[in-house]
Amino acid sequence: MDWTQTLFDVIDFRSFSNLWFWIMLAVVWSSASHWVLGVPFDMVLRAKRHGGQALQDLEDLVRINVNRLLYVSHVAGLWLAGFVAFVLTGLVMLAFWYGVELAQAVVLIALPMTLVSALSLRAARRIERDAPHGEALFRLLARHRFWTQAIGMLSIFVTAMYGMYQNLLVLRGL
Structure with missing residues (x-):
């Protein structure tokens, strides 16, 4: 018995x-929508x-x-942006140039989450600039x-459509 074949049979690397x-x-998406800028939406x-102490908290x-996010952005923002761009580019190449299904699945999660992270940074900068209350x-x-x-929602829809397409290709033997 080949142990690597057994391992690959147990761990299915066909992500979709x-x-x-x-x-x-x-x-991932339920957590992202519940934790808004690191604050639970409840x-x-x-x-x-209730206002009062709950509002102050x-x-x-x-x-x-916001201060934590902006501090990281100011200290390591360019390095993080470069590293994220490097990793995403590598994943996109693995996913769609070389056809690695695991990389495709990771790209379909990581790319939209990168957009959400950029929106979070933008919201943090707006909060720092405007200092909104109440x-x-x-x-x-x-x-x-x-x-x-x-x-x-758009990401889940695109991932579901692409995943079904990939599964149909496997069923047809392509």
């Missing part, structure tokens, strides 16, 4: 037919309903996360969550 890939895709809703947590902060966080969810 693997249940764990679809579970991970759902978890905390935003609680602060909107929300504003403090947003300030802490209702203005709620609107900004809700708008950011809306666009994150819109990108997530």
Whole structure:
């Protein structure tokens, strides 16, 4: 018995037919839409309903996360942008030039998440510039969550269509 063949039989590297890939895709996007700039959205809703200490906690947590995000952006932003561009370019080449299905699956998650990260950085800069409080902060966080969810829905749709296409190609033997 060949142990490498047994290993590849147990671990299915055909991502789009693997249940764990679809579970991970759902978890990634549900987490991305729940944690808006590092703040759980239920905390935003609680602060909107109750105000007082809940609002103060929300504003403090947003300030802490915005400062952390902007600090990383200022200290290592160019290096991170270059590294992310390098990794995404390598993944896209592996995925669509060489046809590696695992890389295709990773690209279909990583590329839209990179867009969400850029939107988060933009929202953090806007919060730092405008210093919104109360209702203005709620609107900004809700708008950011809306666009994150819109990108997530489009990403899940494109991934599902591409995954079905890949699975049909495998079934036909192409």
